[in-house]
Amino acid sequence: MERILENKVALVTGAGSGMGRASALEFAAQGAKVLVVDYVPQGGERTAAVIKDKGGEAIFLQVDVTNPAQVEAMVKKAVDTWGRLDFAHNNAGIEGTFGPTAEGTLDNWNRVLGTNLTGVWLCMKYEIPQMLKQGGGAIVNTASAAGLRAVDGLSAYCASKHGLIGLTKVASREYAKAKIRINAVCPGPIETPMLQRIIDVSRTLAPASTAGATPIGRSGKAEEVARAVVWLCTDAASYVTGVAMPVDGGYVT
Ligand code: NAI
Numbered sequence: 001m002e003r004i005l006e007n008k009v010a011l012v013t014g015a016g017s018g019m020g021r022a023s024a025l026e027f028a029a030q031g032a033k034v035l036v037v038d039y040v041p042q043g044g045e046r047t048a049a050v051i052k053d054k055g056g057e058a059i060f061l062q063v064d065v066t067n068p069a070q071v072e073a074m075v076k077k078a079v080d081t082w083g084r085l086d087f088a089h090n091n092a093g094i095e096g097t098f099g100p101t102a103e104g105t106l107d108n109w110n111r112v113l114g115t116n117l118t119g120v121w122l123c124m125k126y127e128i129p130q131m132l133k134q135g136g137g138a139i140v141n142t143a144s145a146a147g148l149r150a151v152d153g154l155s156a157y158c159a160s161k162h163g164l165i166g167l168t169k170v171a172s173r174e175y176a177k178a179k180i181r182i183n184a185v186c187p188g189p190i191e192t193p194m195l196q197r198i199i200d201v202s203r204t205l206a207p208a209s210t211a212g213a214t215p216i217g218r219s220g221k222a223e224e225v226a227r228a229v230v231w232l233c234t235d236a237a238s239y240v241t242g243v244a245m246p247v248d249g250g251y252v253t
Contacts, residue, residue: 016043072132
């Protein structure tokens with residue numbers, strides 16, 4: 001099969017687990033060189049090793065997406081290593097704690113917004129100038145079905161993902177003429193360590209998060225989201241920018 005991203009360079013944040021790992025593997029399967037980014041080394045190193053075992057090219061870099069200097073160094077690493085940055089999947093995220101809005105802590109609010117919203121803004125702040133220099137690129141931010149509808153008990157998370165969709169839309173308009181396409185994916189319940197934590201922590205939330213809540217009748221696989229992410233980066237999606245694309249088995253419909 002033709003590898004459609006040969007000679008391209010991608011970075012994926014949160015690539016040590018779940019959907020980030022799946023998209024790093026999918027970018028590599030399509031021929032891209034991949035900068036695997038996570039703040040947990042074990043998972044990220046494993047992802048890079050799997051890519052190399054399959055004959056692909058990957059490097060792991062430990063980065064906390066809430067740290068501006070580390071995020072700047074992340075983009076520099078891709079450019080120093082491979083000379084360019086074509087695609088970025090800004091995917092690192094945390095769910096935070098559960099409970100009614102008035103019972104949340106300021107610490108939880110700041111951690112969740114700091115990672116899921118400010119962290120993605122920081123990534124784009126350094127990715128976009130590099131793509132402008134090159135004359136284009138594509139960015140996909142991982143939002144959530146919780147960016148399109150409410151999930152009780154997760155107000156900080158929902159606020160961060162709604163905000164991320166707004167951020168994605170504004171940036172997509174600002175850089176459209178510069179040939180940088182910027183989109184979001186909005187996964188529904190996807191079988192990853194995060195979903196398992198959500199199910200474990202809150203049995204009351206579980207029915208809304210898992211199989212029964214989707215018209216398709218099952219939760220999703222990380223690979224099903226990864227294929228959408230990579231598609232959004234390819235020329236097949238050349239006229240798609242500023243969308244918040246549900247990949248959710250019909251959950252928000
Ligand atoms: P996961 O917990 O399996 O993986 C998230 C990865 O992000 C981990 O490897 C973690 O170490 C990394 N990470 C977290 N904070 C970081 C930081 N500050 N800097 C660098 N890396 C960091 O979670 P999953 O499910 O793969 O989630 C990926 C994205 O998808 C997240 O943004 C999440 O909010 C979103 N999402 C997940 C859904 C699900 O059902 N699993 C549904 C909708 C959205």
